[in-house]
Amino acid sequence: MAQSTLDTMPGASTGTVTVTEHLNFWAGKRVKPRQESNMEPVFEPATGRVLCQMIPCGAEEVDEAIKSARTAYLQWSKLAGMERARVMLEAARIIREKRENIAKLEVINNGKSITEALVDIDIAWQCIEYYAGLAGTLAGQHIQLPGGAFAYTRREPLGVCVGIGAWNYPFQIAAWKSAPALACGNAMVFKPSPMTPVTAVILAEIYKEAGAPDGLFCVVQGAAETGTLLCHHPAVAKVSFTGSVPTGKKVMEMSSKSVKQVTLELGGKSPLIIFKDCELENAVKGALMANFLTQGQVCCNGTRVYVQREIIPQFLEEVVKRTKAIPLGDPLLDGTRMGALISKAQLEKVLGFVDQAKSQGATVLCGGEPFVPTDPKLKGGYFMSPCVLDNCRDDMTCVKEEIFGPVMSVMPFDTEEEVVQRANNTTFGLASGVFTRDISRAHRVAENLEAGTCFINNYNISPVEVPFGGYKMSGFGRENGQVTIEYYSQLKTVVVEMGDVESLF
Numbered sequence: 128m129a130q131s132t133l134d135t136m137p138g139a140s141t142g143t144v145t146v147t148e149h150l151n152f153w154a155g156k157r158v159k160p161r162q163e164s165n166m167e168p169v170f171e172p173a174t175g176r177v178l179c180q181m182i183p184c185g186a187e188e189v190d191e192a193i194k195s196a197r198t199a200y201l202q203w204s205k206l207a208g209m210e211r212a213r214v215m216l217e218a219a220r221i222i223r224e225k226r227e228n229i230a231k232l233e234v235i236n237n238g239k240s241i242t243e244a245l246v247d248i249d250i251a252w253q254c255i256e257y258y259a260g261l262a263g264t265l266a267g268q269h270i271q272l273p274g275g276a277f278a279y280t281r282r283e284p285l286g287v288c289v290g291i292g293a294w295n296y297p298f299q300i301a302a303w304k305s306a307p308a309l310a311c312g313n314a315m316v317f318k319p320s321p322m323t324p325v326t327a328v329i330l331a332e333i334y335k336e337a338g339a340p341d342g343l344f345c346v347v348q349g350a351a352e353t354g355t356l357l358c359h360h361p362a363v364a365k366v367s368f369t370g371s372v373p374t375g376k377k378v379m380e381m382s383s384k385s386v387k388q389v390t391l392e393l394g395g396k397s398p399l400i401i402f403k404d405c406e407l408e409n410a411v412k413g414a415l416m417a418n419f420l421t422q423g424q425v426c427c428n429g430t431r432v433y434v435q436r437e438i439i440p441q442f443l444e445e446v447v448k449r450t451k452a453i454p455l456g457d458p459l460l461d462g463t464r465m466g467a468l469i470s471k472a473q474l475e476k477v478l479g480f481v482d483q484a485k486s487q488g489a490t491v492l493c494g495g496e497p498f499v500p501t502d503p504k505l506k507g508g509y510f511m512s513p514c515v516l517d518n519c520r521d522d523m524t525c526v527k528e529e530i531f532g533p534v535m536s537v538m539p540f541d542t543e544e545e546v547v548q549r550a551n552n553t554t555f556g557l558a559s560g561v562f563t564r565d566i567s568r569a570h571r572v573a574e575n576l577e578a579g580t581c582f583i584n585n586y587n588i589s590p591v592e593v594p595f596g597g598y599k600m601s602g603f604g605r606e607n608g609q610v611t612i613e614y615y616s617q618l619k620t621v622v623v624e625m626g627d628v629e630s631l632f
């Protein structure tokens with residue numbers, strides 16, 4: 128067998144890798160794409176080189192993948208939870224074994240730093256391990272009825288589920304969606320973002336190696352057209368989507384045609400509120416964690432930073448000092464803490480937001496410019512210096528819209544009541560954060576913020592045991608935590624008569 132790209136990772140460095148293997152996966156193997164004429168180049172963000180070609184799946188291929196998933200589902204759904212758990216635990220073990228190679232390939236395709244990618248891969252196997260633990264606990268209820276009759280409920284899978292992923296956490300999203308799906312007895316067909324096609328197929332290989340039936344986790348490549356085929360397919364029971372609000376709305380609309388269940392993880396413009404009684408150093412660290420992970424391309428980022436007026440000077444001084452010190456450059460080097468944005472278009476879009484902020488009256492305290500590393504191989508990369516904007520107002524575009532880049536907007540506030548009202552004045556509601564030493568205030572603010580998550584005295588930690596998802600236009604349904612079992616299963620009621628039928632007729 129030819130050496131896989133993953134096996135070449137130990138010696139790989141930025142600018143050296145080309146992926147030529149097939150990136151579709153169903154019926155237990157990688158599948159050659161049919162329509163090479165529609166291929167699109169995929170770039171390595173740190174260099175701007177072509178990493179591979181993404182060749183979208185058409186209707187026949189989507190149909191084949193779904194049929195293959197359906198076959199696997201019929202077998203997998205009949206296993207006991209503990210039997211499914213065994214396969215999933217083995218998959219988690221294999222990911223742990225290959226974590227460094229998977230993380231490296233993720234960096235080459237996504238541009239984030241290796242330090243972060245390793246965390247992403249760890250969260251991926253932890254998620255699979257967590258749901259493996261829950262697989263054996265799925266159970267129904269027994270309900271006694273008059274005359275010895277009784278009913279019981281069974282928690283059953285939905286069938287073939289579709290996962291549609293974004294490019295910011297390619298491998299982790301595939302794990303977050305497949306782990307609860309598989310634990311409940313479903314099969315999944317996953318479509319990664321066309322910009323990050325290379326690691327989901329590795330997860331498919333790992334599930335197979337772990338003993339999953341052929342077809343249990345399939346990967347189809349493609350963009351909007353392939354996504355549309357998946358959302359319209361009559362044999363699909365559920366779509367779990369991560370991405371932008373406009374696409375999420377389309378997914379919901381398409382899924383409604385055949386009444387498919389939907390989970391939507393959409394964007395955000397989350398508020399981070401810093402009170403003057405906070406522990407300032409932690410608040411500063413929290414603000415950096417809330418804004419600069421994955422070059423700021425994180426849906427739950429706390430990009431509207433509200434700081435109580437009295438501490439604004441100290442806060443800004445410290446935040447700017449630390450932002451300027453973020454090591455930016457080759458994402459595969461251990462010391463790097465910020466890599467390249469996903470694409471040239473994304474870089475230009477983010478720089479455009481900074482220009483617009485300036486024209487609307489914001490002050491750039493640092494960054495916000497294209498960054499050209501000294502290493503010649505990175506000259507074509509999509510780097511920008513992380514940016515802190517001061518003198519922002521709630522009506523500015525940079526404060527209202529999701530930028531999806533390393534841009535923090537800072538605004539003063541005076542009172543708790545005022546800041547909570549301003550924080551909630553958005554159509555989004557994914558996350559929020561508060562820094563204060565006053566515990567009553569912390570819990571009161573958490574209660575009053577309209578968001579799916581509120582971090583108290585920290586930001587952007589996402590343990591797999593904890594539910595994650597949005598309020599308002601940030602979506603619905605949850606990922607992670609016990610509750611997600613409910614989004615990948617359905618309840619059947621079985622009513623049992625022990626006596627004679629009392630017929631009215």
Ligand SMILES: NC(=O)C1=CN([C@@H]2O[C@H](COP(=O)(O)OP(=O)(O)OC[C@H]3O[C@@H](n4cnc5c(N)ncnc54)[C@H](O)[C@@H]3O)[C@@H](O)[C@H]2O)C=CC1
Pocket residue numbers: 291292293294295318319320321349350351352353354355358369370371372374375377378392393394395425426473529530531
């Ligand atoms: N909140 C989040 O987690 C994310 C937000 N975004 C935001 O969205 C912007 C655009 O990024 P995109 O990757 O283009 O996001 P997108 O929402 O268009 O794409 C997300 C996924 O949906 C698929 N898709 C696109 N059109 C579809 C359709 N009609 N039917 C089914 N699937 C479809 C894409 O191929 C991709 O796999 C970013 O600049 C960012 O602001 C992007 C990614 C993640």
